[in-house]
Amino acid sequence: MPSMKTLGYYNGEIAAIDELRIPMNDRVCWFGDGVYDATITGNHVIFALDEHIDRFFNSAALVEIPLAFTKLWLAELLHDLVQKLDSPTQFVYWQVTRGTTERAHTFPETPANLWVMLRPLVLPDLTNKVKLITVEDIRFLLCNVKTLNLLPNVLASEQAKRAGCYEAVFHRGERVTECSHSNVHILKNGVFRTAPADNLILPGITRAHLIAHCLKLGITVSEAPFTVAELMSADEVIVSSSSTFCASASHIDGHEVGGKAPDLLTKLRESLLNEFHEATSAGV
Ligand code: PLP
Numbered sequence: 001m002p003s004m005k006t007l008g009y010y011n012g013e014i015a016a017i018d019e020l021r022i023p024m025n026d027r028v029c030w031f032g033d034g035v036y037d038a039t040i041t042g043n044h045v046i047f048a049l050d051e052h053i054d055r056f057f058n059s060a061a062l063v064e065i066p067l068a069f070t071k072l073w074l075a076e077l078l079h080d081l082v083q084k085l086d087s088p089t090q091f092v093y094w095q096v097t098r099g100t101t102e103r104a105h106t107f108p109e110t111p112a113n114l115w116v117m118l119r120p121l122v123l124p125d126l127t128n129k130v131k132l133i134t135v136e137d138i139r140f141l142l143c144n145v146k147t148l149n150l151l152p153n154v155l156a157s158e159q160a161k162r163a164g165c166y167e168a169v170f171h172r173g174e175r176v177t178e179c180s181h182s183n184v185h186i187l188k189n190g191v192f193r194t195a196p197a198d199n200l201i202l203p204g205i206t207r208a209h210l211i212a213h214c215l216k217l218g219i220t221v222s223e224a225p226f227t228v229a230e231l232m233s234a235d236e237v238i239v240s241s242s243s244t245f246c247a248s249a250s251h252i253d254g255h256e257v258g259g260k261a262p263d264l265l266t267k268l269r270e271s272l273l274n275e276f277h278e279a280t281s282a283g284v
Helices: 027-031 049-062 071-084 151-161 205-218 230-231 261-278
Strands: 007-010 013-015 035-042 089-095 113-120 128-137 168-172 175-177 183-188 191-194 220-222 236-241 245-252
Touching: 007 071, 027 089, 035 049, 035 261, 049 089, 049 205, 071 089, 071 113, 128 151, 128 236, 151 168, 175 230, 183 205, 183 230, 183 261, 191 205, 205 220, 205 236, 205 245, 205 261, 230 245, 236 261, 245 261
Parallel strands: 128 168, 128 245, 191 220
Antiparallel strands: 007 013, 007 113, 035 089, 089 113, 168 175, 175 183, 183 191, 183 236, 236 245
């Protein structure tokens, strides 16, 4: 029976998030040395879990954090933990950090630490359009790793908030990459355009699902880079992530954008939302 409002897990210990204490020598404290992944539940069912676990293992391998468990073990752990929360709709977050040892840059001998965090989530109303700003992408060149080193993302996100906006769109010069905690895509002349999944963006699971829905709906997909100018003159601007699915933008840097292909946008969004509702409707 569910009974918890929030849940923290640290190497097997379970408590409400506010009650869990973490050792100061966990390398996350000194270096942000770890990787994470996150998704959501509906009716206590975790959405697209296998894809998130695959990406998590890939992130850990890219930064050489050995994992002492299998994908199946992690999936079962997460599945068991989400049953403990009262809320059927949850934000599901987990991370691994590179062990606990006194501060030293080189890798420690100690085993990695596994963390899980669960909290209730309210699904967004996607008929509300969002406002965005553009920000030069000053991140390093491992953006495909879901690293805990999110300082430029945090700064850009706060900059967006102070501008009364939902998200910041990163660009490297003219080339649009992604957002501070989302991917960004455009619809132009019936084509869904999204940045290539190289080391300059996180390969979003929602991005992959949107591409699959485009193909199902007969919408052409282009994974060639697009520019800030193309973003500003797009028919629709779409921001995607696991917890907000597929939001569309009305303004960027105070200029009106998008709004020129509402039917295509709705078709794509509904297709994605239907997949989520179908995958989670049965409950457990
Ligand atoms: N890009 C960044 C930098 C992110 O942090 C996220 C989500 O956390 C995304 C993109 C979207 O990824 P996903 O759709 O897998 O949630």
